[in-house]
Amino acid sequence: MSKxxxxxxVSQLLQLIVxxxxxxxxxxxxxxxxxxxxxxxxxxxxTLTDDAYKALVGNGIEPPRIExxxxxxxxxxxxxxxxxxxxxxxxxxxLGTIARSGTRTFLSQLSGDQRKDSNLIGQFGVGFYSAFxxxxxxxxxxxxxxxxxxxxxxxxxxxxxxxxxxERASAGTTVLLHLNEEGAQYANSYRLQEIVRKYSNHIAFPxxxxxxxxxxxxxxxxxxKSRVTExxxxxxxxxxxxxxxxxxxxxxxxxxxxxxxxxxxLLWFHTRAEGTLExxxxxxxxxxxxxxxxxxxxxxxxxxxxxxxxxxxxxxELLPQYLRFVRGIIDSEDLPLNVSREILQQNKVLAxxxxxxxxxxxxxxxxxxxxxxxxxxQFIAEYNRPLKEGLYGDFANRETLLELIRFKSTxxxxxxxxxxxxxxxxxxxxxxxxxTGGNEALLRNSPLLEIYKKKNIEVLILDDDIxxxxxxxxxxxxxIDLKAANKGAASEDLKxxxxxxxxxxxxxxxxxxxxxxxxxxxxIRISTRLADSPSVIVSDEDEPxxxxxxxxxxxxxxxxxxxxxxxxxxxxxxxxxxxxxxxDDAAIQDAAWLLFDQALLLExxxxxxxxxxxxRLNRVLNQSI
Numbered sequence: 001m002s003k004x005x006x007x008x009x010v011s012q013l014l015q016l017i018v019x020x021x022x023x024x025x026x027x028x029x030x031x032x033x034x035x036x037x038x039x040x041x042x043x044x045x046x047t048l049t050d051d052a053y054k055a056l057v058g059n060g061i062e063p064p065r066i067e068x069x070x071x072x073x074x075x076x077x078x079x080x081x082x083x084x085x086x087x088x089x090x091x092x093x094x095l096g097t098i099a100r101s102g103t104r105t106f107l108s109q110l111s112g113d114q115r116k117d118s119n120l121i122g123q124f125g126v127g128f129y130s131a132f133x134x135x136x137x138x139x140x141x142x143x144x145x146x147x148x149x150x151x152x153x154x155x156x157x158x159x160x161x162x163x164x165x166x167e168r169a170s171a172g173t174t175v176l177l178h179l180n181e182e183g184a185q186y187a188n189s190y191r192l193q194e195i196v197r198k199y200s201n202h203i204a205f206p207x208x209x210x211x212x213x214x215x216x217x218x219x220x221x222x223x224x225k226s227r228v229t230e231x232x233x234x235x236x237x238x239x240x241x242x243x244x245x246x247x248x249x250x251x252x253x254x255x256x257x258x259x260x261x262x263x264x265x266l267l268w269f270h271t272r273a274e275g276t277l278e279x280x281x282x283x284x285x286x287x288x289x290x291x292x293x294x295x296x297x298x299x300x301x302x303x304x305x306x307x308x309x310x311x312x313x314x315x316x317e318l319l320p321q322y323l324r325f326v327r328g329i330i331d332s333e334d335l336p337l338n339v340s341r342e343i344l345q346q347n348k349v350l351a352x353x354x355x356x357x358x359x360x361x362x363x364x365x366x367x368x369x370x371x372x373x374x375x376x377x378q379f380i381a382e383y384n385r386p387l388k389e390g391l392y393g394d395f396a397n398r399e400t401l402l403e404l405i406r407f408k409s410t411x412x413x414x415x416x417x418x419x420x421x422x423x424x425x426x427x428x429x430x431x432x433x434x435x436t437g438g439n440e441a442l443l444r445n446s447p448l449l450e451i452y453k454k455k456n457i458e459v460l461i462l463d464d465d466i467x468x469x470x471x472x473x474x475x476x477x478x479x480i481d482l483k484a485a486n487k488g489a490a491s492e493d494l495k496x497x498x499x500x501x502x503x504x505x506x507x508x509x510x511x512x513x514x515x516x517x518x519x520x521x522x523x524i525r526i527s528t529r530l531a532d533s534p535s536v537i538v539s540d541e542d543e544p545x546x547x548x549x550x551x552x553x554x555x556x557x558x559x560x561x562x563x564x565x566x567x568x569x570x571x572x573x574x575x576x577x578x579x580x581x582x583x584d585d586a587a588i589q590d591a592a593w594l595l596f597d598q599a600l601l602l603e604x605x606x607x608x609x610x611x612x613x614x615x616r617l618n619r620v621l622n623q624s625i
Contacts, residue, residue, distance in 0.1 A: 031127025039083025041310030132157035134183025145171035301327035322390035447533035527568030
């Protein structure tokens, strides 16, 4: 017998589950049945696509089924399947360690709210350990398909686990739970049937329950117990049934079983396509964004079936990355059963299903935005940013995405759409304007917005870190130009008739400032966008902004050319007017650098030489006192 210790994270996890998550212990059965279903799915796929496994059918591999057995006197529950099974190595890696790196995040995500924390069990794929909420000892006997040996894994969930050789007639896994005081309530056949129908009725394999059934004997005038086995689930692919046959509760329970989420989904879309291609899709939008949404190793949420045979649940080819929050099922009648990830990348059938699915999801979201604004606001609160990612890569659906995304604004509280901003445009307004480059407070107080406020023109506040990248590639919303307030072209719309005259009067000062700043700036010109501030920096349309440059450097691009922004000065500001009358070259030089440095700071750009900046500032302060 091999005695082993749990991985550190498993020990912590078990302590938290056993001591903190008693709110909904019934999920143990949901999780164990789900594991059995996955094992059956994997084996069925292999027996259809792999000759080595085809030969084992009926000779080491039994027909797919899940069996529950209740022994009320011994207070045990057995969950058994005829799936792929596990060997000794699998038992150690699957039950003794946490293989998926993201699962470690589980430990930091627990909130103390039992309902929410129960939800995390399924989301993070650690459902097997929920057995220790109801059992003080768990035995797992498993034989891997194709192997002659079976193995037993035994643990009390505290001191580690033991593995020893065992006997099992065919491939599959048996989990034996020795119920504790908390779990004693589940040593009840009616309760077990209720839980199966609640969470696992849709499982495509038959689930049988063996228990002692009491029936009244009229002749003997007493209740007589007999051992019976009954199927306790519908055993049909729910998504293949007509929508008219299904209730909201059916959809919600399938979602919870698929995802391990305790909360109801925000919405779902069920579609059956017939014609050139035949397929069924059932997509869900979770009420809360998946916890790994922004991790590079995020877990995909859509399962692929072919003719109701499970194929895979970890392919990133089924939906574009920006829709990685979507959960659900794609079931195709046209894909081959032996389809691989490599084939999926080039498969025209899947490409057509994927394109149609994306359009369906976005279309449903667009309908929701008008039919139920309150629920759509819930959606946007969770998924506005991923939709923005789609603007960068999904050119076919860019116009729809622009309609779906919401923005902060200088005109309204909360969020607004581009359509609403367009409807609020001033009669003389030529474009829709936005500003990127930092946090919301910094952007709202940017000198770049002064003239827009003065003219009562709305500016959209784009403060997500990806906005700078995404919107630099988008120049139109329908027929309306989209312009960045921190780019040079936006000022063309704001020019006044007096500008040429002001430019001429400031020409000598601009030449002095340019001589001082030299190659630090690309150009110095008078500004049409400033009302209260003396200076600001902007970029040309084809150049990265200061903020974009910082992001590119943070992503590892080291050999970027030196930043050479355009410095704009406000001809009506008192500082600029006083500089026009100055003859002291040293004072003008200090002022030139201070005007430039403060403009950089307002853009969130760190100064190269803070010490020199402070020295100049002190000289100017000394002269003014």
